[in-house]
Amino acid sequence: MSEIKNYTVNFGPQHPAAHGVLRLILELEGEVITHSDPHIGLLHRATEKLAESKPFNQSIGYMDRLDYVSMMCNEHGYVMAIEKLLGIEAPIRAQYIRTMFDEITRILNHLLWLGAHALDIGAMTVLLYCFREREDLFDCYEAVSGARMHASYYRPGGVYRDLPHEMPKYKPSRWHSEKEVKKMNANREGSFLDFIEDFVNRFPGLIDEYETLLTDNRIWKQRTVDIGIVSPEMALSHGMTGPMLRGSGIAWDLRKKQPYAAYDKVDFDIPVGKNGDCYDRYLVRVNEMRQSTRIIKQCIDWLRNNNGPVILDDYKIAPPKREQMKFGMESMIHHFKLFTEGYCTPPGEAYAAVEHPKGEFGVYLVSDGANKPYRMKIRAASFAHLAAMNEMLKGHMIADLAAILSSIDVVFGEIDR
Amino acid sequence: MSKIENLASKLAERFKDKITDSVVALDELTIEVQPADLREVCLALRDEDDFSFEHLIDVCGVDYLEYGKSDWQTEAATSTGFSRGVEKDRGESDVKWGKGRFASVYHLLSMTHNHRIRVRTFPVGEPPRIDSVVDIWPSANWFERESFDLFGILYDGHPDLRRILTDYGFTGHPFRKDFPLIGEVEMRYDATLQRCVYEPVSIQDRTLVPKVIRDDSRYESIEEGQK
Numbered sequence: 348m349s350e351i352k353n354y355t356v357n358f359g360p361q362h363p364a365a366h367g368v369l370r371l372i373l374e375l376e377g378e379v380i381t382h383s384d385p386h387i388g389l390l391h392r393a394t395e396k397l398a399e400s401k402p403f404n405q406s407i408g409y410m411d412r413l414d415y416v417s418m419m420c421n422e423h424g425y426v427m428a429i430e431k432l433l434g435i436e437a438p439i440r441a442q443y444i445r446t447m448f449d450e451i452t453r454i455l456n457h458l459l460w461l462g463a464h465a466l467d468i469g470a471m472t473v474l475l476y477c478f479r480e481r482e483d484l485f486d487c488y489e490a491v492s493g494a495r496m497h498a499s500y501y502r503p504g505g506v507y508r509d510l511p512h513e514m515p516k517y518k519p520s521r522w523h524s525e526k527e528v529k530k531m532n533a534n535r536e537g538s539f540l541d542f543i544e545d546f547v548n549r550f551p552g553l554i555d556e557y558e559t560l561l562t563d564n565r566i567w568k569q570r571t572v573d574i575g576i577v578s579p580e581m582a583l584s585h586g587m588t589g590p591m592l593r594g595s596g597i598a599w600d601l602r603k604k605q606p607y608a609a610y611d612k613v614d615f616d617i618p619v620g621k622n623g624d625c626y627d628r629y630l631v632r633v634n635e636m637r638q639s640t641r642i643i644k645q646c647i648d649w650l651r652n653n654n655g656p657v658i659l660d661d662y663k664i665a666p667p668k669r670e671q672m673k674f675g676m677e678s679m680i681h682h683f684k685l686f687t688e689g690y691c692t693p694p695g696e697a698y699a700a701v702e703h704p705k706g707e708f709g710v711y712l713v714s715d716g717a718n719k720p721y722r723m724k725i726r727a728a729s730f731a732h733l734a735a736m737n738e739m740l741k742g743h744m745i746a747d748l749a750a751i752l753s754s755i756d757v758v759f760g761e762i763d764r
Numbered sequence: 765m766s767k768i769e770n771l772a773s774k775l776a777e778r779f780k781d782k783i784t785d786s787v788v789a790l791d792e793l794t795i796e797v798q799p800a801d802l803r804e805v806c807l808a809l810r811d812e813d814d815f816s817f818e819h820l821i822d823v824c825g826v827d828y829l830e831y832g833k834s835d836w837q838t839e840a841a842t843s844t845g846f847s848r849g850v851e852k853d854r855g856e857s858d859v860k861w862g863k864g865r866f867a868s869v870y871h872l873l874s875m876t877h878n879h880r881i882r883v884r885t886f887p888v889g890e891p892p893r894i895d896s897v898v899d900i901w902p903s904a905n906w907f908e909r910e911s912f913d914l915f916g917i918l919y920d921g922h923p924d925l926r927r928i929l930t931d932y933g934f935t936g937h938p939f940r941k942d943f944p945l946i947g948e949v950e951m952r953y954d955a956t957l958q959r960c961v962y963e964p965v966s967i968q969d970r971t972l973v974p975k976v977i978r979d980d981s982r983y984e985s986i987e988e989g990q991k
Contacts, residue, residue, distance in 0.1 A: 388929035393938060400945050402973050431790050583818045583875070586903030599875050691978045694832075694859050697790050698871060698882065700821075711824055711871065715832045715859045716977045724824040726871070734906035763929060 353381065356745075360389050364467045364749040367759035369733075375745065383740045385733055390763035398723045402689025403429050403503065406723070411497035413725065414761035417456040418488075419448045420703045421761070422501040427607060427699035428710040429503040432692040435664065439609070440655040441505035446609040447646035448491075448500065449701070450639040451543070454550070455484045456704035457632045457639075460756045461557060464629070467749040468570045473560055480553055483546050490514050490539050504665045505658030510539045510650065544647050547640045554636055561629070571625035575739045575751035578623060585738070586731035589706025590631045591755065595623030601702035613645045625754040632756075635704075664690055689718040705729050705756050727761040768793050771879055774814050779805060794882040796863075802885050803895050809872060809881070810900055817872035817881065820897070823907035825915035826867040829941040832859035835974035859977060866892040866917055887917050896922040914939035944969055 356373045359365035368389035374382040394413060398406040410421040423445060430436065437445070462477035485495040490511050492498035500507050514535040519525045534545040561567045577587065582595040592599055600617045602610040618634035620627030658665045662681035671678040694716040700709035706728025713722040732755045739751055772786055772793050782805060785796040797805050809817045864886030872881050887894035896919035897904045908919040909928040916937035919925060927934060936943055946969050949962045 388927075388931070391929045396939055396945060400971070405973075434790075584902050586820055586901065597875070604875075604878050688973065688976060691976070695789055696792075696794070696882075698792060698880070707821065709822060709871070711822065711869070713826060715861075717834055717975045718973070718978075719975050721831060722824075722826050724822065724869075726822040726824075730906060731903050734903065 358748070360386075364752065366463070366753065366757045368763075369752070369757065369759065371736075371748075373740075373745070373748075378744050378746075380740050380743055380745060380748065383737050385736050387733065387759070388763050390759045392764065394764045395723045395725060398720055400719065402718045403692070403720060404685075404689055406720075407501065408497060408499045411499060412760055413727070413764060414456075414703070414705065414708075414729075414758045415496065416459045416758055417452045417704045418496060418498055419445075419452045419500060420456075420701055421708060422499070423449055423608070424699055424701045424703070424708045424710045426501045426503050427701065428697050428712045429692070431697040431699050432695060432712055432714055433503065433664065433690075434693075435504055435659060435661070437505040438656045438659065440509075440650070440653060441657045442609040443646050443649050443653075444506050444510065444657060445501060446613065447543075447643055447650070448487075448506075449608065450642045450646070451484050451487055453639045453704045454636050455481055456756075457636050458484075460632060460704075460753070461629075464750075464753040464756075465561065465567075467753045468567065470561065470564075470567065473557055476553070476557060476560075480546075480550065483542075486515065487539070487543055487546075490542075502658060502665060504661065505656070507658070509657045512538045514539060514542045540647050540651055543643065547643050547647070550640050551637060554633060558633060562633075568626060570747075570750055571629060571754070573622070574625045574743065574747050575754055576622060576624045577735075577739060581735070581738065582623065585735040587706065587735065588728050588731070589703065590628055590635065591706060591728075591732050593617065594620035594628035594631045596621055601700060601707060605700070607699075607701060609646070609649075610642075612649075613642050615642050625750050628754045691716055691718050700726070703728055705758070705761075706732065708761075725761070725764055727764065729755060729757045730762050733757055733762055767879060771815075771881070775881075778808065778812070778814070792880065792882060794884060796884045796886075799885050799887055799894050802883075803897065803900070805883065806870070806897050806900050809883070815874065815881075816876045817874045819873040819875060820901035820903045820907075821871040821873050821880075822869075823897075823904055823911055824869045824871070825911035825917050825939065826869060827915055827939065827941045828861045828863070828865055828867065831861035832977070834977045835971065836976045864888065866915060868894050868911060868917055870897070891916050891918050893918045893920055895920050898922055913937070916940065 353374055353376050356375055358371040358373055360368040360370040370386040370389065372384040372386065373380055394409050398409060407422055407425060410425045411418040413421045458477040458481050462474035465473035488498050489495045492500040492507065516532045516535050517523065517528045519528045534542055577591065577595045579595045579597055582592045582597065596619055598617050598619045603617060615638045618631045618638065620631050662678065666682050666685050667678035672682050692714045694714055696711070696713045698709055698711045700707050707726065708728055709726035711724040711726065712720050715721045740748060743751065768788055768791060772788055775783060775795060776786060782801045783795045783797060787794045809815045866887050867884050868887055870883040872883065885894060894917060896908055898908065898921070906928060908922055909925060911917050912919060912925050913927040913929050914937055930938060936948060946965050946967055948965060950965045951960050951962050954961045
């Protein structure tokens with residue numbers, strides 16, 4: 348009888364289940380994975396080094412491109428670190444807007460994750476449903492910032508501008524008659540807040556739809572229950588945060604434990620799993636979407652009743668109004684200095700962390716008092732999660748690889764930076 | 765006494781002269797330790813009940829080569845007037861770095877006590893060397909690989925110290941301050957050779973916004989707080 352040998356398989360970097368550009372070197376014994384070695388860095392753009400060569404504000408756009416499915420949360424971490432260095436705080440209305448958009452972003456992220464996760468496991472339909480709702484949320488991004496994905500909306504000292512009074516509307520075209528367009532625009536007649544309120548009223552019902560497709564689905568459970576179990580001890584020692592940690596039963600959420608923005612003023616729960624398997628992580632994320640809806644609702648109520656500035660009135664950090672610039676020499680100079688040279692921070696270092704949809708997203712800034720960061724380090728949640736990949740995969744069948752990999756929720760923009 | 769100062773005094777009491785510097789600034793505690801003491805301090809930080817930092821959030825390399833050096837003169841008048849040409853290390857500033865060139869910075873989090881700490885140590889030599897903490901916190905594995913890849917800091921005792929983010933066969937450590945932003949080589953596909961070839965970079969380094977350091981009186985209160 349001939350000897351059976353282990354063999355080595357190259358998974359990715361061009362594989363639809365590799366979530367971008369992950370290359371996994373797998374050692375297999377039959378269909379069982381005995382060892383895996385993730386090779387990352389294929390999307391490395393040296394964001395941190397680029398940021399060192401630019402004034403602080405010019406790197407906000409790079410933050411969107413880190414984890415490109417939860418754009419505003421990345422921005423939030425970065426502007427919080429700058430604000431900490433400068434010793435400033437955004438006005439309360441900006442804090443609520445940030446809270447609301449962080450949660451919109453969380454839903455965006457979890458919807459993409461849910462769609463892709465289901466698709467990887469073989470449930471095609473969920474993706475289509477999820478992308479339907481993502482469309483509305485991208486419209487929210489567009490309404491406030493003009494960009495559907497890479498918003499650069501958060502600024503040190505607040506947000507770029509206040510919420511708009513009207514939503515962008517569909518226009519009749521060869522493909523959509525006037526009547527159809529009128530129907531499509533039905534929830535876009537009011538202000539931005541009306542639109543997002545309509546969304547959060549509809550959304551819990553839509554989550555029920557996804558759950559009907561998946562939660563009690565026999566095949567779904569067979570593919571995810573007891574797959575990729577992460578024990579609480581392993582989650583801690585491997586630096587896991589976010590849903591990976593909460594899926595294992597540890598109720599740790601920076602929004603509750605170290606509140607930032609307006610999270611200490613809104614009411615929400617932390618969903619926690621029990622077994623730490625793929626199924627629990629799925630449940631945690633689905634429940635997080637429900638909690639996000641709750642938070643957004645409270646933010647809408649507050650924002651409707653309270654007006655005020657959305658960015659600091661300090662022209663050394665935030666630009667003056669354009670109107671003022673037309674008439675005042677001083678505003679003109681401020682504007683010029685701010686956009687050509689930027690602002691200098693006091694020398695020192697700061698670490699700011701936010702509860703990103705994937706876990707703890709931290710930005711460590713070292714400043715020597717210049718108008719550029721001396722060193723910026725981005726702490727990406729999935730980087731630590733992917734590092735534990737080998738431990739999670741060991742002993743699983745090759746078919747479970749797709750389920751485990753996508754249950755981590757990897758996005759290579761932030762892992763490779 | 766705030767929570768963080770309380771932690772700082774407990775640390776000072778426990779480690780005494782092992783901690784070479786301890787600063788509380790911006791609600792964050794930073795301690796510095798000698799490379800030789802790193803593992804001992806880390807183990808105590810993880811295991812002792814007063815600290816219980818069970819979570820290693822991040823390991824980060826820093827290169828302090830150009831700390832406090834700017835491209836423009838901003839203050840003292842010169843006989844030739846202010847030039848706006850960008851020249852490295854021309855500006856004068858009060859910010860000086862008196863410690864080692866490389867630093868390895870550890871961010872720790874304790875979920876039990878809900879507090880954070882930053883531990884900094886200065887690896888010595890060329891290449892700089894420091895003990896690995898992988899066996900204390902397994903999550904250090906990839907973070908240390910990253911720091912090795914980008915800064916060339918060698919972590920003694922690391923089980924698998926390979927490059928992680930840069931290309932296969934890359935030379936140099938790109939995040940060091942003396943490594944140019946534009947890189948040293950560029951790659952293209954050569955149709956006649958039918959393979960990728962590496963060549964020296966053809967682009968020039970341009971500084972769009974010069975680095976300046978300005979004194980700002982508004983920050984004096986903040987800086988005072990840091991001291």
